[in-house]
Amino acid sequence: IGPDVIDIRKLYAQTGKFTYDPGFxxxxxxxxxxxxxxxxxxxxxxxxxxxxxxxxxxxxxxTCYLLLYGELPNADQKASFNDRVMHHTxxxxxxxxxxxxxxxxxxxxxxxxxxVGALSAFYHDSTDINNPEHREIAAIRLIAKMPTLxxxxxxxxxxxxxxxxxxxxxxxxxxxxxxxxxxxEDYKPNDVLVRAMDRIFTLHADHEQNASxxxxxxxxxxxxxxxxxxxxGVACLWGPAHGGANEACLNMLADIQNxxxxxxxxxxxxxxxxxxxxxxxxxxxxxxxxxxxxxxKLMRETCHEVLxxxxxxxxxxxxxxxxxxxxxxxxxxFVARKLYPNxxxxxxxxxxxxxxxxxxxxxxxxxxxxxxxxxxLNEMIGDPEYKIGRxxxxxxxxxxxxxxxxxxx
Ligand code: ACO
Numbered sequence: 085i086g087p088d089v090i091d092i093r094k095l096y097a098q099t100g101k102f103t104y105d106p107g108f109x110x111x112x113x114x115x116x117x118x119x120x121x122x123x124x125x126x127x128x129x130x131x132x133x134x135x136x137x138x139x140x141x142x143x144x145x146x147t148c149y150l151l152l153y154g155e156l157p158n159a160d161q162k163a164s165f166n167d168r169v170m171h172h173t174x175x176x177x178x179x180x181x182x183x184x185x186x187x188x189x190x191x192x193x194x195x196x197x198x199x200v201g202a203l204s205a206f207y208h209d210s211t212d213i214n215n216p217e218h219r220e221i222a223a224i225r226l227i228a229k230m231p232t233l234x235x236x237x238x239x240x241x242x243x244x245x246x247x248x249x250x251x252x253x254x255x256x257x258x259x260x261x262x263x264x265x266x267x268x269e270d271y272k273p274n275d276v277l278v279r280a281m282d283r284i285f286t287l288h289a290d291h292e293q294n295a296s297x298x299x300x301x302x303x304x305x306x307x308x309x310x311x312x313x314x315x316x317g318v319a320c321l322w323g324p325a326h327g328g329a330n331e332a333c334l335n336m337l338a339d340i341q342n343x344x345x346x347x348x349x350x351x352x353x354x355x356x357x358x359x360x361x362x363x364x365x366x367x368x369x370x371x372x373x374x375x376x377x378x379x380x381k382l383m384r385e386t387c388h389e390v391l392x393x394x395x396x397x398x399x400x401x402x403x404x405x406x407x408x409x410x411x412x413x414x415x416x417x418f419v420a421r422k423l424y425p426n427x428x429x430x431x432x433x434x435x436x437x438x439x440x441x442x443x444x445x446x447x448x449x450x451x452x453x454x455x456x457x458x459x460x461l462n463e464m465i466g467d468p469e470y471k472i473g474r475x476x477x478x479x480x481x482x483x484x485x486x487x488x489x490x491x492x493x
Contacts, residue, residue, distance in 0.1 A: 102476050109371075112293075114301065115467065118151060118459050119292040126375035126424075130290060131155070139382050144285040144452070145169060145255050148227055151290055151459040166255075172228035173249035173258065175236070176206040183240055192447040193322040195237040200450075201315035203229065211309035213465060222310035223458045230451040231255070235262035238444055256282040259451075264439060276393040277438050280386045284434065287379040287427055288449050290456025294371075296320040296327065300457040301464050302473040310461060317457045318450045324366070327453070330445040333367035334432035337401050337408075345400060346407050357417045365412060367429030369421070379427035387430045390437050402433050 089112070096102050105111045120129040128135040131150050138147055142156065149157040149165050157165055182202055186195050203225070204211050210222035232249055239246050239262075247262045257273040260281060265271035291297070299320040304313035321327035340352050355363045370377060384406075391399050409425055412418045435445055464470050 104478055108293075108298070113298060113473070114293065114464060115469075116292060116460070116463060117154070118463060119290045119456070121292055121372050123370070123372040123374050126373060126378050128291075128378050135287065135378050136382065139283055139286050142286070143254070143256075144282045144289070147286045147289050148455040151455050152223060152462070168224055169228045169255065170249075170251040170258070172225050173232050173251055175203075175229050175232050178206065179233075179236070180246065183236060186240070188241055188243065190241070192234070192237045192241070192444050193318065193328075193450070195240070196233060196447050196450055197315055197319045197322070199233045199237065200226075200230075200318050201312055204309045204311035207311070211311070213304055213307055213310055213313070213461070219310060219458075219462055219465065223455075223462070226311070226314055226454050226458060230454050231259035232262060234444065234447045234451050235259060237447060238263055238441070254278060254282070256285060260438075274393065276389060280390045280434055281438065283382065283386050284431055284448065285452040287382060287431075288452035290453070290459060292372075293460075294326065295323070296453065297457060297460050300461055304461045304464060305470065305473040307472075310458065313461055314454060314457050317453070321450050321453065322446055327446045327449040329366050329426070330428040330432045330435070330449060331442050333428050334401075334436060334442050334445070336366045337404055337432070340408070341401060341404055345404055349404075349408050349411050352408075353411060353415060353417075357415075365408075365418075365423070367432075368412060368418070368425055369423045370426045373424060373426065374422035376424045377426040380425040380429055383427055383430035383434065384425075387434050387437075390434050394437055396437060399433070399437070401436070405429065405433060 092103055092111075103111065118131065120132070121127065130138060130147065131154055133150065133156070138150075142150075145166055146157055146162055148169075149155075149161065179199065179202065183195065183199065186198070207222070207225060210218045210225060212218040236246050245267055247265045247267075249258050250261055251258065253261060253273065257278045260273050260278060261271045263271075293301075296317040300313050300317040303316035304310070324332040340348055352363075353365075355361045356365045387402060391397055391402055396402075409429065413424070418424075432442070432445055435448065436442065440448065
């Protein structure tokens with residue numbers, strides 16, 4: 085507790101007074117050593133390492149190791165962690181039948197919420213959240229199986245057979261193969277595209293106490309099993325104000341494109357500024373960043389690389405996004421509110437170029453964020469001050485009154 089922080093628990097113990105803070109604008113729910121954000125500077129550190137260095141020098145599984153165990157792995161630790169994760173990529177064959185119960189046109193996030201929660205019905209040796217060994221194996225299983233589940237959800241919607249994991253590929257390469265290979269034609273992962281996918285995973289791996297992470301902590305605080313807690317995170321992430329923003333952002337860009345593209349940006353910005361329109365510039369703004377989201381810068385760089393590799397340098401959607409960003413960043417509405425692009429502004433363009441269908445964007449975010457959710461869950465359970473999460477309320481409803489017989493109501 086520092087000079088700017090009040091320990092309200094002491095005040096509550098002494099006076100019975102508590103605080104009112106809808107949306108948790110000024111309430112810290114925990115101590116954490118995992119992720120640090122300086123929103124004014126636009127800085128993001130995982131365990132002290134700048135995201136810019138991790139994105140360039142480490143792959144996603146090294147980042148997972150860092151988030152879970154607190155340090156970057158050495159070469160042996162990296163190899164053994166990779167082996168361990170890749171050994172667990174298959175899911176129980178029964179999961180296919182569970183998946184088959186969904187409509188083919190179900191949203192992938194609806195499917196993922198169900199599939200992730202259902203893992204607790206299959207892996208009974210990793211459901212005790214208070215047992216460190218159970219938590220460890222649940223962590224490995226979740227990181228390993230998320231790509232398989234996302235790819236299965238995709239194949240199911242397009243009516244193609246599932247492609248089983250190939251464990252000698254990289255984590256991202258294996259995921260892309262499960263997405264794009266068919267029994268008739270194998271998929272040879274392209275290095276630039278695999279690196280881009282791996283970077284998407286790294287940039288989304290953790291982001292301290294956002295809505296879905298807080299949901300996972302709150303859900304886990306009741307002592308439920310790790311799979312159920314992560315399924316709660318998946319459900320929360322789905323919303324367009326959170327993980328669903330990448331899908332909403334690409335749909336927004338497509339709409340502007342269809343209405344005339346760059347020439348229509350002025351009209352669109354006017355709509356955004358009109359509070360009655362209900363229109364927001366998706367992929368812009370953040371609760372914590374009041375400066376450029378460092379992940380958005382890295383994503384824009386990846387966008388250049390991927391579009392260059394695919395010969396799509398003149399992609400009209402990318403041009404539109406860059407022009408929209410330029411105009412918004414010069415507009416006094418956005419300047420006054422310190423609204424900058426967030427990670428989702430460019431991630432959709434990269435994913436679309438790779439061939440990922442738009443409704444799958446948020447499921448890929450969930451895949452990447454799973455490690456952060458688990459690291460946060462582990463940290464919470466290991467905290468001696470951890471208690472079941474139980475917010476208070478200010479009751480503003482009716483005071484005590486008598487129930488009248490039905491004929492008199
Ligand atoms: N477009 C237009 N105006 C915006 C936007 C936006 N994207 N974001 C915020 N504002 C405005 C608000 O209307 C508000 O204006 P006011 O002061 O005149 O009332 C002001 O900026 C402050 O915004 P809040 O809504 O109070 O900010 P909050 O921290 O509650 O919301 C949020 C943050 C939800 C991310 C918001 O900026 C938003 O909805 N952005 C679009 C969705 C999005 O991109 N989400 C992804 C977030 S990153 C992630 O989850 C990975």
